[in-house]
Amino acid sequence: xxxxxxxxxxxxxxxxxxxxxxxxxxxxxxxxxxxxxxxxxxxxxxxxxxxxxxxxxxxxxxxxxxxxxxxxxxxxxxxxxxxxxxxxxxxxxxxxxxxxxxxxxxxxxxxxxxxxxxxxxxxxxxxxxxxxxxxxxxxxxxxxxxxxxxxxxxxxxxxxxxxxxxxxxxxxxxxxxxxxxxxxxxxxxxxxxxxxxxxxxxxxxxxxxxxxxxxxxxxxxxxxxxxxxxxxxxxxxxxxxxxxxxxxxxxxxxxxxxxxxxxxxxxxxxxxxxxxxxxxxxxxxxxxxxxxxxxxxxxxxxxxxxxxxxxxxxxxxxxxxxxxxxxxxxxxxxxxxxxxxx
Numbered sequence: 001x002x003x004x005x006x007x008x009x010x011x012x013x014x015x016x017x018x019x020x021x022x023x024x025x026x027x028x029x030x031x032x033x034x035x036x037x038x039x040x041x042x043x044x045x046x047x048x049x050x051x052x053x054x055x056x057x058x059x060x061x062x063x064x065x066x067x068x069x070x071x072x073x074x075x076x077x078x079x080x081x082x083x084x085x086x087x088x089x090x091x092x093x094x095x096x097x098x099x100x101x102x103x104x105x106x107x108x109x110x111x112x113x114x115x116x117x118x119x120x121x122x123x124x125x126x127x128x129x130x131x132x133x134x135x136x137x138x139x140x141x142x143x144x145x146x147x148x149x150x151x152x153x154x155x156x157x158x159x160x161x162x163x164x165x166x167x168x169x170x171x172x173x174x175x176x177x178x179x180x181x182x183x184x185x186x187x188x189x190x191x192x193x194x195x196x197x198x199x200x201x202x203x204x205x206x207x208x209x210x211x212x213x214x215x216x217x218x219x220x221x222x223x224x225x226x227x228x229x230x231x232x233x234x235x236x237x238x239x240x241x242x243x244x245x246x247x248x249x250x251x252x253x254x255x256x257x258x259x260x261x262x263x264x265x266x267x268x269x270x271x272x273x274x275x276x277x278x279x280x281x282x283x284x285x286x287x288x289x290x291x292x293x294x295x296x297x298x299x300x301x302x303x304x305x306x307x308x309x310x311x312x313x314x315x316x317x318x319x320x321x322x323x324x325x326x327x328x329x330x331x332x333x334x335x336x337x338x339x340x341x342x
Contacts, residue, residue: 029144040333041280041326043287046070048114048339051254051273058254060115066259066339067119067250070277073337088127091247092192097133097246098124099190100294103197104138104147105271109264111147112196116275120194120250121158135159137185139216159189168219176235186241193245195281199272200257205229206304206311208262209288210239210281211324225285228309234317237281237324249284253277258295270295282325283332288312 032183053059070085072079092098102112102122132155141151143163152160163183170341172179186193197213204211204225211233215221218312224232236242253276259268272291278284289311293303304310318327326332 005147006250022042040073041278041283042333042335043276043278043280043283044070044073045274045276045287045291045334045336046073047272047274047336048126049273051339052271056271058113059113060118062293062339063113063115063146063254064119064122066124066275067116068276069337069339070250071123072334073332074277074279084123085126088101091194092124092127093143094128094130096129097190098129098192098194099137099185100134100136100194101186101201101216102136102138102144102149103145103216104140104143104149104201105216105262106198106264107143108147109266110198110255110257110261110269112198112202113254114148116148116250116252116254117196120196121234131158131162132156135161135185135189137162137183139153139163141165163217173239173241177232177239178224178235178238178239180220181234182219182239182241190245192247193242194247195249197249197251198256199251199253199276199291201261201268201292202260202309202311203261204309205233205294205313207285207289208310209251209276209285211285211317212312214242217242227236228312230313233277233313234319234322236321243324246281247279249278249281250274250285251288253288256292256295258284258292258299259301280325280332282314284329285311285314285317286327286329286332287334292330 046066048062051058051062069079070082072083073085075090077083092146104111117136124134125131141161141164144162147161163185165185168183169183170185180305195210197209200208202208205228214236253272253274254274255269257269276284276288296316314327319323
C-alpha cells in the first residue's frame with residue numbers, strides 16, 4: 001500500500017470521500033502484498049435506539065450502560081461491571097487530576113450531554129480519582145450554565161466552571177502556525193485530559209468534533225479559522241499541554257448535526273442516540289466525518305468536498321509532520337455495538 005506521506009493531501013481526501021473510505025472497510029491492501037498489517041486505531045461507535053424515553057428526554061441509566069459497554073469494547077474487555085471500572089483505570093487513577101473538556105457553545109440543544117458527563121465522573125471516582133480532582137470545564141461559565149451544567153467551585157466534590165473564572169497563562173505556547181495561551185484549568189488542574197465533544201457540522205471547517213474542540217482551551221481561537229482551520233487545528237493539537245494529557249475522547253452523538261453548525265439548527269439535527277469513543281482523536285474525527293457525510297447523502301445534500309469545506313485539517317493531523325493519529329480507513333478498526341439497559 002502506498003504510504004499516506006507519499007500521497008498528495010487532495011488525492012487522499014478525495015479517496016476518503018469515495019466508497020474506498022467507507023466506515024467498516026476491513027482492509028485496502030492490494031492482492032499479493034505480504035507485509036505485516038500496520039497497527040490500527042480502534043474507534044467504537046455505540047448506539048442504543050431506545051436511549052430516549054417519551055419525547056426527546058434521554059434515559060440516564062441507558063446512557064450509563066451504553067458508556068460502560070463502549071469502554072469495555074474499546075479495551076476489548078468482557079461485559080462486566082468490574083471491567084467497566086478496569087477500563088477507566090487504564091485512563092486515570094488515584095494520583096491523577098482529570099479535566100473533562102466539554103463543548104457548550106451550541107447551547108442546550110447541541111452541547112455535551114450533562115448525564116453523559118455525570119456518568120463519566122461516577123466511573124472515574126469508582127476507578128479511584130477523588131471527586132475534588134475532577135473538573136468539568138469549557139471556556140465560559142455562563143455558556144456552561146445555559147447548557148445545563150451546575151457550577152461548582154471548591155469543596156470536596158466534582159468541580160465545574162469555565163476558564164473565565166481563572167484565566168489563561170501569561171506565556172504563549174507555539175507550534176507551527178499557532179501561538180496561544182492555554183487555560184489555567186488545563187495547565188494547572190489536570191494531569192489527564194478527557195475530550196467530550198459533540199458530533200456536528202461546521203460552516204467553515206466542515207466538521208467540529210474532537211480535534212477542533214481544543215479551540216476551547218486557548219485564548220485566541222478566532223485567529224485560527226481561515227482556510228477551513230487548516231493547518232491550525234492540527235498544529236494546536238501538537239502542543240505538549242494538550243498532547244501530553246490527552247488520554248481519551250468520548251464524542252457525544254446522542255444528538256448530532258449534519259448541516260448549519262456550529263450553532264444549533266434543530267432542522268438540521270438528528271437523534272443518532274450514540275457515542276463515538278477512541279484514544280485516537282484523528283481516527284475518531286475521520287469516523288465522525290463519514291457519519292455526517294452519510295446523513296448528508298440521506299438528506300439529499302452535497303458532500304462537504306463538493307461544498308469546498310471538507311475537513312482537511314484531519315489529514316494534516318495524520319501526516320508525517322504531525323503524526324497525531326490515523327485517517328486512512330485501512331488503519332482504523334471501527335467497532336459498532338448496540339447498547340441497552342441491563
